[in-house]
Amino acid sequence: MSKKLLLKNDHIPGINTLATYKENGGYAVLTNALKNLSPDAIVEEVKKSGLRGRGGAGFPTGMKWSFLAKPEGVPRYLVCNADESEPGTFKDRYLMERIPHLLVEGMILSSFALGANTSYIYIRGEYFYVANILEKAIDEAYQAGYLGKNILGTGFNLDLYVQVGAGAYICGEETALLESLEGKRGNPRIKPPFPAVAGLYGCPTVVNNVETIAAVVPIIEMGGEEYAKIGIGKSTGTKLISASGHINKPGVYEIELGLPVEEFIYSEEWCGGIRGGRKMKAVVAGGSSVPILPTELILKTVNGEPRLMSYESLGDGGFISGTMLGSGGFIVMDEETSIVKNLYTFSRFYHHESCGQCSPCREGIGWMERILEKILDGRGTLADIDLLWDIQSKIEGKTICPLGEAAAWPVAAAIRHFRPEFEAYVTNPDSIKDIKHYYRLKN
Amino acid sequence: MMTNTQDIQFSKEAMEKVQKIISRYPSDRKKSALIPILHIAQAEFDGWLSPQTMDYVASILNIQSIEVYEVASFYSMFNLEPVGNCLIEVCRTSSCWLCGAEDIIDHIENKLGISVGETTPDGMFTLKAVECLGSCGTAPMMQVGADYHENLTIEKVDNLFDQFRNENKKSRYC
């Protein structure tokens, strides 16, 4: 099931330059669309495509676009969320670094569809070198007349800017991103109002992930209906998967949605199996916040169906036996991995990244991290495991933004599926000392 | 007490960059330029943001100093204390940990004779352990200035440190 729409040209040397990008068909879709399609027609194609937000939530993009308020005389904004920070996820970086013009073309196309005349790409500060690549691509696009005033003689004006962040996972949450773009702390806003009504500078705003915006280009090229034929069910199209951990071939892969998980992990075309010929223990399939699943549940659903790389199949079984496609951050762990220690790195991460605005997240996540540290250190008790469970349940759903859930779900899932390992840590800490990766717990 | 900002001035080139960034935002929304300008300020003034530097940035954007402190202290890339010439940031979250980040950190600590969070006595290196930098497929990794150093091994780390010393490298994001 090899189908490439976004990364079909990523191997071509020089594809990051305008000249090579154009030689390989770049900006043809934009040129054609600006001349022959109305903005509404583009929105309609995106709706038909069934494209779902690729940042993690999976919300239908066409629907999000159709919510955009259009009051007279008020500017509208398109903001690209390039604040890729979910542990396990690095696909947007790859796409922007290799094919920056695909994002630029998608931004122009989407801005035209939404009636935005100023658009921003908000990129995480750590990706400074990628921001420079994008800036260069944007400069080239201005020179070629794809950006600026009266683009390609159509009367459409667009200015596109890159804004760098400065180290804050929370700015991947769309309202925190907008706050940051306004030069403030990345505190998520209380919704409603939603950005579609009051976003950047209080104006109607759409925030979309890098991959989502890039996907608009092939959708307009082939038509929404054709795009919707790719994939499976409501999981239409292709998805970039960031594969990492104990696999032979980590990297970014574009897959057609519906690919069996087992094939993705073991086929030479994709991850190439587990390193060192070891067995697989668990997978975090969609970035750090989605539930971790043990081997038997990631390969097959409880009904014995093969698990597929799709929103529905990975979600089969809810959180009892399923997980989420999320951002496509696919982390594989071999049989020697300490699940408890891995969870600790997640909790440490969320603790570090909490903005501190609302009480459950601010106070609860650090607490979970400290309990996990205590358990890893051999000082835990069985009651600590129950306490962890209780704390995550008191954070989940009680916070302003989804960071609360993102921190709570991994804890719940690890305890749900690997409770005996937690118990071994507290009842027989000496036996754990041999587990690989448990040799060090400073800092 | 107002801090004296007279001694702090952007160079001509930096000021041009600053003005260019300010022009990207609506004229009544200059504060939007704050984070990019703080990056320039940090690169310009020894790799960290002193209260004087932040007051200077506030004066450029015509905002209260506290608005700058609030923002600068929120984002992890801004250093509010002096750091070594070369800031070493090693990722330690999940995938990097799975692929041996702790060995890398151990090795650097031993090599430099400092612990995470410390600066070498000669002021050359500061070592930080950081959270996911989006390089999970090329783990373990470290960021030094704008550069990502990936697929690290002990040998690779040794070579990089030789290089940093030879170049007397100053890590800057921009």
Next chain:
Amino acid sequence: MPKITIDDIPIEVPEGTTILQAARMIGGDIVPPAMCYYSKLKTSGGYCRTCIVKVEQGSEKDPRPMPKPVASCRTNVMDGMVVRNITSQENLEARAGVVEFLLMNHPLDCPVCDQAGECHLQDLSYEHGKEGTRNEFERREYEPMDFGDTIKLNMNRCILCYRCVKVADQLTDGRCHGVINRGEHAEISTYIEKAIDNDFSGNMIDVCPVGALTDRTFRFKSRVWYTNPVDAHRDCDKCCGKVRLWNQGDEVLRVTARKDQFGEVIDNEDGSTAWICNDCRFEKKHLNDWVIEGPSDISRHSVISANHYESLRSIQKTTMKMMGAKPHGVKFELGDGALDPNNQ
């Protein structure tokens, strides 16, 4: 006008009313506690999560329940909405969780805290919390800080309600304090220690729900329940001049704004908020500066202050009186008994 029910009590409220405001219109013990929301400060609320309620039915049009508890202070009512506060055990459990989080790093220094007796966190923990804490780790600690001669910041007690930041933004002409750092290290600060010097800065003390910002001129002078609160006024060219004096004999120990049953500064007749200026608050400490109106009607229900005030109003047990209301059987029984002036 939208019609809704809160804990089975029906009410019709103007469009744009929040659930919390609607509950306050009903009054009594179905009113969710609010630690960060402050009706007189724009954009306040949403942070502390103590006012969460369960929305069992979103509206007449879309009867689906809301998937998560919502902050009642920031959620507008919809026609046909069905809200559960104290008639949902699940909601009370969730709130108890929030209370535990708020108390986790709060010091047990009530005996030396000037806010004791009028502290919303004391009330909250008594009415909505559980006994004891399960946190065994060290609490966060900060050094106390002076915001000039008149205001003391004790960050250990702060619950990050942001009210003082909003006072500085909305009442004064240049904010010089704010929230710095991130996550559990977030703190109220001037960053480099600065005096907050402004005609209306003292109102930060009045809006603080805990003992994080206290009046340095009152510091350790008396327990608040040993003072005699009277309402008084004077002609002031900066503010409304309507205050509450907290006296001991002929001595004025403290001056504050007058507050209502929700602990918020009351309104003037013209609908503006009766904030007071720093002159009235800090400089006028003699009885002959003031025209005394009479004893204050204290509507606070703090556990420590109970039985000490002349005219204490306790919260009503609303739901029991209402048709169709279910008894909720939570701790209010005890709380009300202790607070009832007739039940000594």
